[in-house]
Amino acid sequence: MTAEAWTVLGGSATGTTHVTAGIGCQDAHAWFVGRRTCCFAVADGAGSRPRSAAGSVAAVESVVQTVRAAAASAVPSVEELFDEARARLEALARDEGCDLDEFATTLAVVVITDDAAEVGQVGDTIAVVRDEGGALRAIAPAEKFEYANETTFLSDRSWRDHLRVERLASSSISGIALSTDGLRFKILDDLTEGTPFAPFFEDVFAWFDSDAATPDAVARFIDRLDDQSGDDKTLVVAARRGPCDEQQELYVVNQHVAEWSVETMPPAPDEDRQLPGGENGHGDETADSSV
Amino acid sequence: MARPWWKPTDLRSKQLSDLEARVKEDNPDPRVACALLLDTSSSMHGEPIQELNEGFRVFCDEIKDDPLARKRTEVTVITFGGVARVEIPFTEGRDLEPRTFHANGATPMGAALDLGLNEISAQKQAYKTAGLEYYRPWLFVISDGGPTDGPAFDAAAARVREAEAAKGVSVFGVGVGSGDLAKLSGLSTTRQPLLLKGYSFTEMFSWLSASMRVVSNAGTFGSTDAGVAQAEATEQNPLPPPGWATW
Numbered sequence: 001m002t003a004e005a006w007t008v009l010g011g012s013a014t015g016t017t018h019v020t021a022g023i024g025c026q027d028a029h030a031w032f033v034g035r036r037t038c039c040f041a042v043a044d045g046a047g048s049r050p051r052s053a054a055g056s057v058a059a060v061e062s063v064v065q066t067v068r069a070a071a072a073s074a075v076p077s078v079e080e081l082f083d084e085a086r087a088r089l090e091a092l093a094r095d096e097g098c099d100l101d102e103f104a105t106t107l108a109v110v111v112i113t114d115d116a117a118e119v120g121q122v123g124d125t126i127a128v129v130r131d132e133g134g135a136l137r138a139i140a141p142a143e144k145f146e147y148a149n150e151t152t153f154l155s156d157r158s159w160r161d162h163l164r165v166e167r168l169a170s171s172s173i174s175g176i177a178l179s180t181d182g183l184r185f186k187i188l189d190d191l192t193e194g195t196p197f198a199p200f201f202e203d204v205f206a207w208f209d210s211d212a213a214t215p216d217a218v219a220r221f222i223d224r225l226d227d228q229s230g231d232d233k234t235l236v237v238a239a240r241r242g243p244c245d246e247q248q249e250l251y252v253v254n255q256h257v258a259e260w261s262v263e264t265m266p267p268a269p270d271e272d273r274q275l276p277g278g279e280n281g282h283g284d285e286t287a288d289s290s291v
Numbered sequence: 292m293a294r295p296w297w298k299p300t301d302l303r304s305k306q307l308s309d310l311e312a313r314v315k316e317d318n319p320d321p322r323v324a325c326a327l328l329l330d331t332s333s334s335m336h337g338e339p340i341q342e343l344n345e346g347f348r349v350f351c352d353e354i355k356d357d358p359l360a361r362k363r364t365e366v367t368v369i370t371f372g373g374v375a376r377v378e379i380p381f382t383e384g385r386d387l388e389p390r391t392f393h394a395n396g397a398t399p400m401g402a403a404l405d406l407g408l409n410e411i412s413a414q415k416q417a418y419k420t421a422g423l424e425y426y427r428p429w430l431f432v433i434s435d436g437g438p439t440d441g442p443a444f445d446a447a448a449a450r451v452r453e454a455e456a457a458k459g460v461s462v463f464g465v466g467v468g469s470g471d472l473a474k475l476s477g478l479s480t481t482r483q484p485l486l487l488k489g490y491s492f493t494e495m496f497s498w499l500s501a502s503m504r505v506v507s508n509a510g511t512f513g514s515t516d517a518g519v520a521q522a523e524a525t526e527q528n529p530l531p532p533p534g535w536a537t538w
Contacts, residue, residue, distance in 0.1 A: 150518075185319035191422030203312035213310075221310040228319050 006038035006112055009208065010236030011219025011255055015182055017230030018047070026053040027180050027232035028105075030060035030253040032068045037075050038112040039067040042125060042234045044180035046104035046153060051096070055089055055103030059154060061253055062088040063109050068251060075113050078120035078165055082107065086154055104153040108178045110238065117168045117176065122159050124151040126184060128196045129168065130175035130239075136201050140164035141194025142181075151181075175205050175239035182231035183222065208239045219255060320362045321512035323426035324381060324414045325503060326407040328400075330434035330467070331372030335394040339435060339467060339490050346492030348389035353500035360500070361385040363426075363507035367410050371434075375402035381414050384503070398436050401444030404451055404478070407432075411460060415516075424512045427519050430460050430478075431499065433487075435467035437474050448477045455479055458520040465495065465536075485536035494535035502530045 014025040026045030032038070041060040045052025062085040070076050076084070085107060093100040106123025119127050124142040131137070142151065143162070152162040179187060189197040207213055222233045329343065347368075355361050364384040369377050373396020379387075411428045418425045430451065438444035454460045455478075464475030464484030475484035487495060509528040513519040 185317075186314035189315060191319075192420075197313075197315045199313035200315070204310065207310050207312065217310045221312065225314065 005241060006033065006238050007208075007213075007241040008033055008038060008040050008236060008238045008250075008252075009213055009215045009218050010040070010042075010178075010234070011215055011222060012042075012232060012234040013219060013223035013225075015227060015229065015231040015233060018232055023047070024053060025232050026056055026105075027182065027234040028053070028056035028060045028254055029178075029234050029236050030057075030064045031236060031238075031250075032064035032252075033250045034068060035249065036113060037067055038238060039064055039081075039110065040178065040236050040238060041107060041109045042178045042180055042236050043108070043154075044106045044123065044125065044182070044232065044234070047231070049102050049104045051098065051102040052104050054092065055105040055155065056107075057254060058088050058092055058103065059085045059105050059107045063107075064251060064253070067111060075111065078109055078111055078118040079163070081109050081111065082120055082122065082154070082159075082163055085109075086159065089155055100155045101153075104155045106151060106180065107154050108180075110176050110178060112170055112176075112238070115170055117170045117173055118165065119168070119176065120163060120165045122152055122154050122163050124181040124184075126177075126179040126181065126188065126194070128177045128179075128187075128201055129173050130201065130205060131172055132174050134174070134202075134205075136196045136198050138188075138194045138196050139166050175201075175208070175237065177201060177204065177235065177237045179236075180232065180234040182227055182229050182233040183225070183235060185228045186225060187235075204235075204237055205239055208237060209241070215252070215255060318362055318383070319423065320359070321424040321426060322365050322414075322418055323363055323503065323506050323512075324411055324418075324428035325364060325366045325499075326411055326428065326430050327366060327368045328403045328407050328430065328432040328434075329368060329370050329378075329392060330398060330400070330436070331370040331392045331394050332396055332398040332436060332439075333372065333394055334398075334436050335372070335467075337394075339492075340392060340394040342490040342492040343433075344389075344391050346494075346496035347392075349493050350496035350500050351387045351389045353497060354384035354387055354503060357384075357500075357504045357507070360504045360507045364503045365414065367407075367414075369403050369406050369410070371399050371403035372396045373399075375399045375406050377406060377410065381410065397439040398434065399440045399443070400432070400434055400438035400474070401440040401442075401447040404430075404432070404444070404447035408447070408450055408454060408460070411454075415459075419514065422514075424514050425519065426506055426509075426512045427458065427516075427523065428460050429463065429506075430454075431463045431465070432475065432478060433465045433467060433495075434471070434475065435469065437471035444474070448474075451478045452480055455481065457516065458523075459516050485533055488535055488537050491535045495533070498531055498533055498535055505530055 008031040012027040029042045031040035041063040043056035043059045045056035066084045108121040108125035111118045127139040187200045189195045361384040365381045367381045368379040462479040466472045466486045511522045
């Protein structure tokens with residue numbers, strides 16, 4: 001990941017119906033940018049379940065923690081990440097002494113290494129990939145069910161049957177975006193086919209290349225967007241951002257920077273960056289009470 | 292010296308320029324299709340048709356006043372006076388324009404019911420094709436006399452009852468003056484027809500627009516009839532009392 005580092009940006013916003021009902025944001029997102037891997041995840045806790053916000057944040061946290069904890073030579077497959085995230089939900093249900101269903105959440109995961117980009121999804125998440133030529137394509141759009149709000153969750157007994165995985169050569173792609181279903185009316189061109197609304201992604205990736213691109217700008221943008229679904233909204237975007245002569249490691253959960261370190265190559269003293277923990281410390285400081 | 296292109300401290304920065312991106316602006320709102328079947332037979336001549344026209348004008352205005360109803364309600368008007376015909380094809384509330392109906396001819400209510408069901412069914416299919424969710428459509432029938440197309444009416448009424456039983460449509464019958472409530476009551480097994488107080492069409496149409504507001508502000512929509520029925524089972528949205536009816 002040294003030549004052209006991947007950069008990840010994203011945010012979540014509470015949906016209008018969730019604001020009205022006073023139930024807060026049940027979407028979650030997280031990303032981890034390491035030396036040889038880049039990983040990000042979005043999750044949408046089921047609106048009707050009381051603990052689904054805890055479920056969505058546990059799922060995305062599990063994904064990025066697992067990737068971060070793994071040796072660079074043994075990056076977990078997306079299937080392994082889903083297994084881990086599912087196990088995390090089960091542990092949560094055990095600890096809290098309640099039903100696994102209460103933590104119902106969808107989950108979408110992207111893991112990028114030097115060789116491959118893997119995309120995995122359970123539920124009605126949205127994944128859009130941009131190839132080297134700039135062409136956009138939806139990856140494994142969600143299955144359609146009879147009922148409008150019906151989808152599959154990681155907490156479902158049969159979740160594994162509904163896991164959709166696609167592997168791409170990293171050299172063939174220049175960007176990937178993940179979203180929960182709250183933005184579907186705004187960023188999809190055809191809801192039944194799940195095709196992306198190209199102007200949106202063109203604008204996002206163009207903006208991504210500018211210096212103004214920061215995660216809070218994503219959060220502000222989706223917050224003011226009239227979603228028409230009333231649902232929570234999440235967008236996380238990754239793209240190659242030019243040649244990079246530094247190595248950074250960054251770990252973000254729900255807009256909260258859990259960990260951050262930078263090493264410039266060759267190493268140079270920099271008094272501004274006395275950051276706690278280094279790349280391997282304080283993995284437990286990731287819980288975000290604002291969720 | 293290379294720098295990270297943003298620092299964690301910038302996460303909540305307000306200084307940098309914001310993201311602006313084009314988004315899909317179509318009207319993705321769930322729709323409630325409302326088919327108005329209006330009796331414009333010759334017996335409606337004079338005050339009744341005038342009052343009906345005035346009531347429909349008020350209805351068009353009121354539908355536009357509600358931010359959700361104007362986007363979610365889609366109305367078609369089918370008249371039956373001499374012949375049954377689609378006078379206004381399904382139109383979004385915000386684009387609905389008043390029209391002056393004229394009284395003339397016999398009362399082919401059966402043909403109008405068939406047309407209404409066909410229009411609703413086609414509209415539902417259009418929603419599905421477009422990926423739009425919908426509420427249970429309304430079939431609202433107003434008549435001041437008995438149907439003059441007897442056998443066609445009986446067959447159409449059976450179709451209406453069948454559609455109602457399949458939860459595919461909500462059926463409302465309104466009798467005017469000497470309206471044949473016995474025939475109208477054959478349209479629904481769950482809802483009795485109501486008799487309009489005099490020619491209080493304006494009050495009736497106001498009630499209808501208020502009801503469309505109630506429906507279009509509710510969450511009782513889905514992408515199939517079964518999905519709609521499931522949503523309805525978990526949410527009660529009482530309609531306003533029909534003060535325009537005699538009991």
